[in-house]
Amino acid sequence: xxxxxxxxxxxxxxxxxxxxxxxxxxxxxxxxxxxxxxxxxxxxxxxxxxxxxxxxxxxxxxxxxxxxxxxxxxxxxxxxxxxxxxxxxxxxxxxxxxxxxxxxxxxxxxxxxxxxxxxxxxxxxxxxxxxxxxxxxxxxxxxxxxxxxxxxxxxxxxxxxxxxxxxxxxxxxxxxxxxxxxxxxxxxxxxxxxxxxxxxxxxxxxxxxxxxxxxxxxxxxxxxxxxxxxxxxxxxxxxxxxxxxxxxxxxxxxxxxxxxxxxxxxxxxxxxxxxxxxxxxxxxxxxxxxxxxxxxxxxxxxxxxxxxxxx
Amino acid sequence: xxxxxxxxxxxxxxxxxxxxxxxxxxxxxxxxxxxxxxxxxxxxxxxxxxxxxxxxxxxxxxxxxxxxxxxxxxxxxxxxxxxxxxxxxxxxxxxxxxxxxxxxxxxxxxxxxxxxxxxxxxxxxxxxxxxxxxxxxxxxxxxxxxxxxxxxxxxxxxxxxxxxxxxxxxxxxxxxxxxxxxxxxxxxxxxxxxxxxxxxxxxxxxxxxxxxxxxxxxxxxxxxxxxxxxxxxxxxxxxxxxxxxxxxxxxxxxxxxxxxxxxxxxxxxxxxxxxxxxxxxxxxxxxxxxxxxxxxxxxxxxxxxxxxxxxxxxxxxxxxxxxxxxxxxxxxxxxxxxxxxxxxxxxxxxxxxxxxxxxxxxxxxxxxxxxxxxxxxxxxxxxxxxxxxxxxxxxxxxxxxxxxxxxxxxxxxxxxxxxxxxxxxxxxxxxxxxxxxxxxxxxxxxxxxxxxxxxxxxxxxxxxxxxxxxxxxxxxxxxxxxxxxxxxxxxxxxxxxxxxxxxxxxxxxxxxxxxxxxxxxxxxxxxxxxxxxxxxxxxxxxxxxxxxxxxxxxxxxxxxxxxxxxxxxxxxxxxxxxxxxxxxxxxxxxxxxxxxxxxxxxxxxxxxxxxxx
Numbered sequence: 011x012x013x014x015x016x017x018x019x020x021x022x023x024x025x026x027x028x029x030x031x032x033x034x035x036x037x038x039x040x041x042x043x044x045x046x047x048x049x050x051x052x053x054x055x056x057x058x059x060x061x062x063x064x065x066x067x068x069x070x071x072x073x074x075x076x077x078x079x080x081x082x083x084x085x086x087x088x089x090x091x092x093x094x095x096x097x098x099x100x101x102x103x104x105x106x107x108x109x110x111x112x113x114x115x116x117x118x119x120x121x122x123x124x125x126x127x128x129x130x131x132x133x134x135x136x137x138x139x140x141x142x143x144x145x146x147x148x149x150x151x152x153x154x155x156x157x158x159x160x161x162x163x164x165x166x167x168x169x170x171x172x173x174x175x176x177x178x179x180x181x182x183x184x185x186x187x188x189x190x191x192x193x194x195x196x197x198x199x200x201x202x203x204x205x206x207x208x209x210x211x212x213x214x215x216x217x218x219x220x221x222x223x224x225x226x227x228x229x230x231x232x233x234x235x236x237x238x239x240x241x242x243x244x245x246x247x248x249x250x251x252x253x254x255x256x257x258x259x260x261x262x263x264x265x266x267x268x269x270x271x272x273x274x275x276x277x278x279x280x281x282x283x284x285x286x287x288x289x290x291x292x293x294x295x296x297x298x299x300x301x302x303x304x305x306x307x308x309x310x311x312x313x314x315x316x317x318x319x320x321x
Numbered sequence: 322x323x324x325x326x327x328x329x330x331x332x333x334x335x336x337x338x339x340x341x342x343x344x345x346x347x348x349x350x351x352x353x354x355x356x357x358x359x360x361x362x363x364x365x366x367x368x369x370x371x372x373x374x375x376x377x378x379x380x381x382x383x384x385x386x387x388x389x390x391x392x393x394x395x396x397x398x399x400x401x402x403x404x405x406x407x408x409x410x411x412x413x414x415x416x417x418x419x420x421x422x423x424x425x426x427x428x429x430x431x432x433x434x435x436x437x438x439x440x441x442x443x444x445x446x447x448x449x450x451x452x453x454x455x456x457x458x459x460x461x462x463x464x465x466x467x468x469x470x471x472x473x474x475x476x477x478x479x480x481x482x483x484x485x486x487x488x489x490x491x492x493x494x495x496x497x498x499x500x501x502x503x504x505x506x507x508x509x510x511x512x513x514x515x516x517x518x519x520x521x522x523x524x525x526x527x528x529x530x531x532x533x534x535x536x537x538x539x540x541x542x543x544x545x546x547x548x549x550x551x552x553x554x555x556x557x558x559x560x561x562x563x564x565x566x567x568x569x570x571x572x573x574x575x576x577x578x579x580x581x582x583x584x585x586x587x588x589x590x591x592x593x594x595x596x597x598x599x600x601x602x603x604x605x606x607x608x609x610x611x612x613x614x615x616x617x618x619x620x621x622x623x624x625x626x627x628x629x630x631x632x633x634x635x636x637x638x639x640x641x642x643x644x645x646x647x648x649x650x651x652x653x654x655x656x657x658x659x660x661x662x663x664x665x666x667x668x669x670x671x672x673x674x675x676x677x678x679x680x681x682x683x684x685x686x687x688x689x690x691x692x693x694x695x696x697x698x699x700x701x702x703x704x705x706x707x708x709x710x711x712x713x714x715x716x717x718x719x720x721x722x723x724x725x726x727x728x729x730x731x732x733x734x735x736x737x738x739x740x741x742x743x744x745x746x747x748x749x750x751x752x753x754x755x756x757x758x759x760x761x762x763x764x765x766x767x768x769x770x771x772x773x774x775x776x777x778x779x780x781x782x783x784x785x786x787x788x789x790x791x792x793x794x795x796x797x798x799x800x801x802x803x804x805x806x807x808x809x810x811x812x813x814x815x816x817x818x819x820x821x822x823x824x825x826x827x828x829x830x831x832x833x834x835x836x837x838x839x840x841x842x843x844x845x846x847x848x849x850x851x852x853x854x855x856x857x858x859x860x861x862x863x864x865x866x867x868x869x870x871x872x873x874x875x876x877x878x879x880x881x882x883x884x885x886x887x888x889x890x891x892x893x894x895x896x897x898x899x900x901x902x903x904x905x906x907x908x909x910x911x912x913x914x915x916x917x918x919x920x921x922x923x924x925x926x927x928x929x930x931x932x933x934x
Binding site: 168 | 361362363364365366367369370379381416420423424425426428429430431434435436437438453454456458459460463467468470471476478502531532533564565566567568571572672675676679680681788789790791794832833834835837838839840841842
């Protein structure tokens with residue numbers, strides 16, 4: 011059958027070097043598969059599951075680059091398995107696929123990304139301004155296309171967490187997770203800060219509890235973003251400027267007074283966040299029910315040694 | 322007794338796509354202890370893949386649009402088999418649901434005067450789809466996800482739900498499933514359950530659906546005593562990718578055609594002009610000249626035939642390919658490159674540009690796409706009361722793709738996202754009211770819980786047996802070949818026999834490895850539902866001896882008047898208990914099908930259909 015998806019046809023072979031294991035340890039295992047035209051890495055993994063290793067753990071959903079589930083480190087580089095074409099990788103060499111290194115291993119290629127969902131709870135949510143009389147009449151807000159486009163860039167984010175994975179602040183320093191939101195959530199904060207309707211003010215929170223200052227703009231996050239969002243240039247740097255303005259710039263303060271930009275106070279903003287507290291995040295809690303290994307164990311289990319860092 | 326943990330809520334929502342999220346937000350806003358249980362991570366559900374937009378008669382682009390026209394378009398698109406009350410509520414409430422998203426942070430594309438922009442789509446008389454480029458589903462799910470998080474709704478991610486649980490009176494009182502990461506079992510007690518588990522497309526070989534669309538919600542509801550209706554109506558979206566093979570079926574948004582894209586065959590002919598059905602002839606252009614004028618000024622000409630409802634376009638493409646006028650990889654050409662500037666295409670259709678560039682190596686601003694029909698959506702589903710979304714199983718509510726009725730025999734593009742919002746909210750209301758009237762969840766049947774767990778882990782104790790991936794592959798092959806876009810009686814009968822054999826094989830699945838994040842096991846537990854919904858679709862298709870909407874019979878090529886007045890309803894028969902189902906579920910051999918008359922439209926709504934013609 012020409013469309014045989016479990017793959018027996020084809021003459022050339024490819025070696026898939028896949029990390030197998032769990033939080034207690036593991037190693038790479040080679041699977042030799044026939045090559046097929048036009049495939050992405052995830053296709054070959056699926057064929058490995060169907061023919062050789064039915065219990066090979068791999069998280070995926072859409073296989074179309076839209077859901078951001080199948081993040082991994084392919085030949086050492088963080089990428090989506092569904093958007094990495096096999097013919098873009100060096101011919102004749104084994105294709106190495108490892109789980110994301112910044113997160114605890116659950117099993118094989120699947121990591122526990124609950125850290126990200128915990129950080130998300132700490133971001134004071136969207137709070138719109140009141141409608142004008144005209145808007146009440148037409149029933150909806152008026153915003154210009156040019157004004158929504160800035161935030162729309164960040165709303166393209168598919169939450170693959172590759173930017174979090176590659177960010178050295180947490181990739182190499184587990185302890186920073188308690189006080190660092192990471193590029194994904196700086197982009198989220200930027201999106202809200204630049205939202206034409208939002209009145210919450212997240213600047214002090216970003217500075218004091220979410221570790222914006224720890225980012226030293228190496229742009230690794232921007233490089234790996236499958237949606238090509240300019241996280242560093244368009245989100246993090248403007249946020250840093252806004253935070254500085256909020257803290258030190260009397261002219262900007264005066265401007266806000268004159269222009270009546272009614273941002274809520276940082277305290278009010280924090281109070282509306284569903285999960286408030288001194289730390290940006292409580293790491294490794296079991297609130298979502300996923301069994302979480304101890305940080306030390308997880309660090310030891312990560313396939314870090316000999317794994318080229320893409321930073 | 323097998324071990325499991327237990328949680329207790331007022332309302333449990335199964336599924337965290339658009340409908341589930343919207344239902345949970347509504348139930349929570351009414352003060353009920355509400356939790357979401359979903360098979361994947363939050364924000365990854367199939368809604369995220371919706372592209373073109375959400376249909377709502379806001380009237381921002383065409384002020385003459387209103388709910389009555391939207392109602393009429395939906396009924397006509399559904400070939401009048403729609404649940405009229407659902408179609409009415411949907412058309413009336415969609416605009417408020419869209420505006421509400423904006424109040425929760427969604428950023429739709431804008432008109433010149435700053436309102437929500439709307440785009441043209443097949444079957445909609447006016448430009449009606451609120452959108453964000455071609456990633457509307459992502460915006461919708463992210464907005465609802467962020468609202469749900471802000472509201473403090475508890476989310477249980479990566480939990481595969483196996484069965485609904487009922488109390489001694491048969492009232493749905495909870496669900497049982499397992500954590501995919503740990504493989505441990507978990508029971509959620511609830512006073513009401515909302516089923517919002519999405520579609521069934523993964524039972525076909527070429528589909529736009531993600532792995533999650535295995536019909537869990539349809540099957541679990543059926544097993545718990547709920548009726549399914551219209552299951553023979555499966556929508557094959559006209560434009561899926563056909564090449565490379567590994568992405569065959571991946572969706573190409575209808576927005577390409579809404580924004581000016583046209584279909585050509587290998588002779589270069591714009592063939593859709595040859596396939597205009599009489600029902601739509603009065604409102605469809607009959608020359609390229611007239612059609613091309615329409616894009617800029619809807620009063621200058623009638624609609625291009627590329628924007629006929631999806632069933633019409635899919636069948637036409639199928640006919641062209643069969644007649645030998647297809648593209649090199651077995652599709653037809655969808656051309657936007659010669660019709661719009663490269664900059665326009667990249668701005669209006671960014672993810673299509675990206676998708677073809679990265680997966681097929683095709684630059685759609687320079688070359689046409691190759692496209693063909695792909696299994697996309699099931700119109701049929703759990704029968705619900707239009708106002709409350711109550712199913713025929715007490716305590717169970719259903720919304721979104723898993724629910725049947727709104728779309729009749731064929732869904733219009735854009736009506737799915739609005740469906741999620743309108744009936745997701747109504748399910749939240751319905752479940753909240755039911756839960757509030759109930760003193761507490763009834764006592765659960767420990768026997769049912771134990772049996773479900775035992776059946777789920779049974780494949781691990783078999784030393785030798787079937788590979789679940791082989792069964793899935795063979796099921797997809799059966800459904801694609803025998804219950805696909807064009808059907809015929811003998812092939813449907815053949816499918817019944819093959820499904821029986823697949824059920825027997827699924828009962829012999831053997832698994833290795835542990836229960837922790839084991840995709841082989843996860844697939845094995847999906848098979849029962851996949852087989853069940855496939856059986857329902859096949860039985861409905863056998864009984865509907867006509868062609869209508871998403872159901873085309875080669876041996877009955879015309880719509881038959883009397884069939885237009887009938888639904889086919891699937892149920893589990895108590896008599897069919899002879900054979901063994903997969904994982905302790907009722908056997909697919911116990912599914913029965915009965916005809917039931919379609920309720921008549923009230924006069925005032927009937928007039929809307931006539932006067933707008």
